[in-house]
Amino acid sequence: MGNDVSLMSDVRTYSVGTMATAARSQTLEVVRDAHESIIHVDRLTAFYGNKRVLNEVTLKIPSNQITALIGPSGCGKTTLLRTLNRMSYATPGFRHEGTVQILGQDVRSLKDVETFRRSVGMLFQRPNPFPMSILDNVTLALKLFGISKRRRNEIAEEMLGEVGLLHEIKDRLHQSPSSLSGGQQQRLCLARALAVEPKILLLDEPASALDPKSTRLLESLFVRLAERMTLVLVTHNLAQAKRVAHHTAFMESGELVEWGDTAELFSAPKDERTKVYVEEHIG
Amino acid sequence: MKRERFLSLIFRVTTGVMASSPFLILLFILIVLVRDAIPAIRYQGSSFFTGVTWNMGNMYANNPIVHNGVQAAPGASFGILPFIMGTLGSSLIALLIGVPFALMTAFALVYKVPKPIQRVLSPMVELLAGIPSVVYGLWGVESLSPFIEFKLGPLLTRLGHAVPFLAGPVGTGFGLLTSGLVLAVMIIPIITATTRDLLMQVPTLSLEGAHALGLTSFESVRFVAYPWVKRGIFGAIVLGLGRALGETMAVLMVSGDAANYLPYNLYSPISTMASTIAALLDSALTDFTGMSVHALAFIALTLLVITVITNLIARLLVSMGRQNVHVEM
Ligand SMILES: Nc1ncnc2c1ncn2[C@@H]1O[C@H](COP(=O)(O)OP(=O)(O)O)[C@@H](O)[C@H]1O
Numbered sequence: 238m239g240n241d242v243s244l245m246s247d248v249r250t251y252s253v254g255t256m257a258t259a260a261r262s263q264t265l266e267v268v269r270d271a272h273e274s275i276i277h278v279d280r281l282t283a284f285y286g287n288k289r290v291l292n293e294v295t296l297k298i299p300s301n302q303i304t305a306l307i308g309p310s311g312c313g314k315t316t317l318l319r320t321l322n323r324m325s326y327a328t329p330g331f332r333h334e335g336t337v338q339i340l341g342q343d344v345r346s347l348k349d350v351e352t353f354r355r356s357v358g359m360l361f362q363r364p365n366p367f368p369m370s371i372l373d374n375v376t377l378a379l380k381l382f383g384i385s386k387r388r389r390n391e392i393a394e395e396m397l398g399e400v401g402l403l404h405e406i407k408d409r410l411h412q413s414p415s416s417l418s419g420g421q422q423q424r425l426c427l428a429r430a431l432a433v434e435p436k437i438l439l440l441d442e443p444a445s446a447l448d449p450k451s452t453r454l455l456e457s458l459f460v461r462l463a464e465r466m467t468l469v470l471v472t473h474n475l476a477q478a479k480r481v482a483h484h485t486a487f488m489e490s491g492e493l494v495e496w497g498d499t500a501e502l503f504s505a506p507k508d509e510r511t512k513v514y515v516e517e518h519i520g
Numbered sequence: 521m522k523r524e525r526f527l528s529l530i531f532r533v534t535t536g537v538m539a540s541s542p543f544l545i546l547l548f549i550l551i552v553l554v555r556d557a558i559p560a561i562r563y564q565g566s567s568f569f570t571g572v573t574w575n576m577g578n579m580y581a582n583n584p585i586v587h588n589g590v591q592a593a594p595g596a597s598f599g600i601l602p603f604i605m606g607t608l609g610s611s612l613i614a615l616l617i618g619v620p621f622a623l624m625t626a627f628a629l630v631y632k633v634p635k636p637i638q639r640v641l642s643p644m645v646e647l648l649a650g651i652p653s654v655v656y657g658l659w660g661v662e663s664l665s666p667f668i669e670f671k672l673g674p675l676l677t678r679l680g681h682a683v684p685f686l687a688g689p690v691g692t693g694f695g696l697l698t699s700g701l702v703l704a705v706m707i708i709p710i711i712t713a714t715t716r717d718l719l720m721q722v723p724t725l726s727l728e729g730a731h732a733l734g735l736t737s738f739e740s741v742r743f744v745a746y747p748w749v750k751r752g753i754f755g756a757i758v759l760g761l762g763r764a765l766g767e768t769m770a771v772l773m774v775s776g777d778a779a780n781y782l783p784y785n786l787y788s789p790i791s792t793m794a795s796t797i798a799a800l801l802d803s804a805l806t807d808f809t810g811m812s813v814h815a816l817a818f819i820a821l822t823l824l825v826i827t828v829i830t831n832l833i834a835r836l837l838v839s840m841g842r843q844n845v846h847v848e849m
Pocket residue numbers: 285288290308309310311312313314315316317328
């Protein structure tokens with residue numbers, strides 16, 4: 238694939254520190270319900286075989302904001318997230334009741350899952366770059382969607398710049414991603430997801446395998462992306478939810494216990510279970 | 521203390537011998553074959569590879585001819601070009617037909633078939649690989665050769681205007697095409713099983729990334745799974761080729777046992793190096809000069825060298841390919 242990408246200098250150099258501050262101030266500015274909801278989960282009950290892992294979950298996720306899903310391990314966060322883009326449908330034994338509506342479409346009756354998934358990107362718990370060059374990782378999907386090589390390389394450059402990789406690895410674009418650090422790989426995966434211009438990003442503990450510095454960098458990117466897309470962030474790290482999320486939903490044993498404005502949920506939880514969990518887990 | 525040191529020495533020596541045993545065995549076979557083949561090389565010289573006539577001579581005569589200091593039966597001539605062509609030709613057909621089939625089967629098994637069915641079908645592939653070659657040979661004789669003689673052959677000859685090699689006569693149904701097809705059927709399970717095992721190793725996370733990105737399942741397999749395994753698949757194909765080159769019994773049964781001419785069309789009777797050795801050993805042993813057996817040893821040596829070279833080239837290609845494939849993660 239592309240060998241002729243011209244590499245201009247990265248104009249988007251920014252500092253992690255200022256972004257993190259920006260994140261915090263933006264959280265404070267959140268006006269609840271000013272954003273229309275883009276994902277409607279209505280009485281979602283999900284099973285693996287006979288085992289019920291989600292129980293009547295109802296949730297509305299507002300657009301162009303970050304919504305965090307928190308809760309103890311095994312409470313069904315991943316299952317909920319993966320049902321939003323139908324990834325869970327591929328798990329043997331999975332079935333669900335209730336509805337999930339995204340971008341006005343019922344997820345269960347989608348005609349064209351591939352097209353749908355272009356508008357719903359996903360980051361996984363561990364970085365999963367494809368076995369091809371760094372550049373090809375970003376351009377592969379674009380190539381398959383029939384976008385010209387020139388345009389592909391432009392987009393790749395833009396997205397690698399956006400995630401702050403371009404200036405770090407300018408001279409390594411044609412090398413394997415295996416030479417990148419974990420944090421860089423995860424940002425590469427983010428650039429790959431952004432290249433197809435999703436409207437929603439699903440993030441399943443995307444920083445759980447990363448060091449604190451990489452984590453902060455990734456968080457600052459999420460905050461900035463929330464200006465133009467909706468993010469759903471599964472995290473076991475309550476401090477992270479506090480730092481970046483406008484809204485937070487707390488789950489326990491397959492149930493959505495409580496959800497609302499992040500600051501409110503942490504400072505004045507309405508449900509006793511939330512209160513206990515938050516008190517135990519915030520350091 | 522002393523005893524332990526002694527034991528550790530024994531351990532070191534045994535493991536050393538074990539570790540180098542593949543090399544030692546190969547070396548041993550090579551030495552034996554070369555020693556066996558030398559008289560034949562002196563007798564026949566380089567026309568071994570260019571000669572078309574294989575004739576063990578008049579073995580009932582008692583007046584051996586002497587050439588280059590070695591004895592042979594009168595009229596003896598050992599050209600093995602037809603056997604080389606038969607071997608390479610039938611193996612090539614086997615690869616052309618078997619490889620696409622095996623790869624598609626493996627990909628379908630791993631990615632398309634529901635898990636319960638996969639669990640049933642998967643061991644069957646191993647089962648097929650374990651069927652003795654004489655059974656495949658019998659199938660070739662009973663079913664495949666009539667099919668080629670009366671159905672497939674006549675059909676293919678119609679393309680004879682465009683591709684002269686496909687033109688008739690179709691003959692008896694025993695020959696190059698039948699041998700190639702039997703070999704294809706025999707190597708398909710090997711290549712399928714190896715490829716399937718490789719595909720099972722592809723990280724799910726990588727494939728999920730592709731699906732989440734909106735790639736179709738074909739695209740995910742082609743562009744994300746395949747790069748992980750392509751080197752290994754190459755190895756699987758070479759494994760299959762090795763089997764095809766050396767297959768003896770099944771080919772012997774369906775080859776049509778040609779001697780003294782090169783394959784003239786796709787249906788032409790052939791002989792392969794392996795099948796020739798098996799077929800002629802009996803009568804070669806009656807050669808009072810012993811030269812015929814030396815000549816068979818030379819065929820065996822050639823087959824060994826071709827097999828080893830094929831493997832080496834494959835390995836070389838693989839390691840050259842390694843530099844621009846990003847699979848080491
Ligand atoms: N593929 C699967 N098959 C069966 N059970 C599963 C599978 N994946 C997850 N589970 C179960 O479903 C429950 C919810 O899991 P998950 O959604 O991964 O929770 P979380 O992401 O909150 O840790 C857990 O009890 C887990 O054991």
